[in-house]
Ligand SMILES: Nc1ncnc2c1ncn2[C@@H]1O[C@H](COP(=O)(O)OP(=O)(O)OP(=O)(O)O)[C@@H](O)[C@H]1O
């Protein structure tokens with residue numbers, strides 16, 4: 001199976017999501033696929049080796065290398081692709097071929113504008129694929145004090161290309177503190193709020209994978 005973490009807007013937590021799902025979906029023995037031109041996952045996996053065992057990471061540079069990954073995908077394995085914060089032919093192939101798409105976004109205006117542009121890309125790719133491509137959006141990096149999300153939720157649910165997940169991930173220091181060591185929040189602070197919130201997201205994603 002292929003799970004693509006995607007959003008053409010940069011800095012919305014694609015790499016953080018990919019990394020954290022590695023340990024929260026560990027029962028699938030996931031292989032992380034690094035499509036990002038910055039190669040963040042590959043870099044973090046190197047840092048991580050000072051603190052823990054390396055994760056299973058494949059670094060992809062070319063369409064041919066991506067094709068090899070796609071051809072190896074079966075119902076019994078899981079590739080999680082960090083697609084990078086840009087629009088490229090590699091990202092587009094990942095989006096078209098993925099079984100499940102997941103997109104983090106914050107609620108700030110600039111990120112919502114980015115989501116709007118991403119919607120236009122999904123519409124273009126839906127034409128190519130001949131079916132509506134839907135990504136599962138979750139709201140990330142919102143203040144722990146925020147209680148109402150009506151405007152963001154309305155914005156997301158108004159598009160046929162977006163399915164809004166129930167999970168809401170708050171701004172938590174555990175995320176950058178764990179990432180700085182190449183670790184996931186589950187490894188860094190197993191009982192912390194970041195881990196609890198991310199576990200809920202992983203459960204929602206597992207449910208999506210179970211429907212493939
Ligand atoms: N919920 C959160 N709590 C705390 N920090 C967060 C949260 N979400 C994102 N961040 C921070 O935002 C920054 C960007 O995250 P990340 O690098 O995963 O984004 P990205 O989408 O992969 O970026 P790019 O498009 O450049 O690849 C990181 O420093 C990360 O720690």
Ligand SMILES: [Mg+2]
Pocket residue numbers: 014015016036040082084085
């Ligand atoms: Mg990234």
